[in-house]
Amino acid sequence: MSRFSLQGRTALVTGGARGCGLAFARGLAEAGADIAIFDVISPEEGFYEIEKDLGVRAVYYKVDVSSEESLRNGFSQFQKDFENALDICVPCAGINRHIPFLDFTYKDHGDLLSINVLGLYFTAQLAAKQMISNGTKHGSIVLVASMASHIAVRSQLCSAYCGSKGAVRSMCPAIAKELAEYVSLEDHTNLQEANPFKGIRVNSISPGYVRTEMTASFPHLLEGWKSEAMNGRIAEPEDIMGACVFLASDASAYMTGQDVIVDGGVTRW
Template identity: 30%
Template sequence: MSERGLLHGQVALVTGAGGGIGRGIARRFAEEGAAVALHCRTSTESARETADRIRASGGAAVVLRADLTDEDACRRVVAEAADRFGGRLTALVNNAGVQPVRELAGMTVAEWRTVVDTDLTTVFACTQAAAELMRDQDGGGTVTHVASVEARSPAPGHAHYGAAKAAVVTHARSAAQEYGPWGVRVNTVSPGLIDREGLADAWPEGVRRWRQASAVGRLGRPEDIGDACVFLASRLASWVTGHDLVVDGGVSARPTW
């Protein structure tokens, strides 16, 4: 990997790195010179394949498995990521999450809590653990939450998901204020629709509408979100904190009338 990359010398933990967006973020961090700890809960094989690709290209990568809805597991993963790379952690990307579809009328409290615990509470716990570690090291660090355009414009059937992502954006703004004196910057990236294998077949009408609405005429790619996260973790964003960076191909800029 590059010795002149934007993240040369950094150590990053990417949660949910077994999924498409997480893999894209991990690859881009490694390409820019960071050592990467890839967290996964169930997609172990996918995370390992990504780590193998990073190492084959000359980078450093490890895979850490945990259920982050357990607070102790959050602290363990953060600590282990640092331990694997010399005791430092300079960047955390909170990407782990779920996105089930469920109408409000039939939604149970248990279903609501599953999304909130997975998409929001893990962000709180991992950020708290990482900030405490970053506070004691030279140069501080960065935390980036992967939110969603649904934080502002939730789709039907996604009330729990939209509410959790809106809270993630607000958490970042609060954390930016409180952790700023510790040398820790906290931001969010809000993706639009990101392409994945089989999506066009599973949701052809939605894909068609997204492409039509996009100012650049395409869906997003995992690497697009990785690029945004790299920027926020780099020195280029040294005066950027508490910000929500929307990465949706211009769809949200489109008038609704």
């Protein structure tokens, strides 16, 4: 179980003020990591309970990932506050638009892509540069894609969202390959005494229907979503948490360029 521990590591989660992002931050903190979150909104009370409950550091930065200036300034302040430490990055910030394909506008699409694709891509890039500069030995970037990148969502009009998350899932193995040169195997005779892996791994998570503030804006769809899942329910953010901790930790040390679907079986029937 020690392979799941994140003691002594630092994690950055974008979109961490609420929903899945907050659950990811909480899960990483429960495993022992210090936490920083970037978001444009103030965190829910649950974020401020992390330090009190778990004894790790938890810091919020108001950052708009769709703005290059805001994102770079956020990283600059984060580096100062955490003394350049960064082991885990989870770019989770994202938006959706329930708009028919024939009605989508350039502005609608641009707003969505600026957060879901560009914001995520450059968050991962800045994180990787910091990890490389620091010689991070346990670097893990966990991109947040979606079940919507695998299927045509039956009950929702979200073609642009599907495309944006498809971009995330497609870029994951490509980024992983480019960062693979920073991953190496050390020679240890006793693997119980030292973790043999170091470097930067890149994987993605594809959540299914999750009960968050974003999905709450579609109350008329909730019952239909339940019927699409094999287990007949919508996920809570905590149901996705474990996959993130797994991918961030040494328990997944041989995984890179992969996508983990956590969707209650929606994409499998």
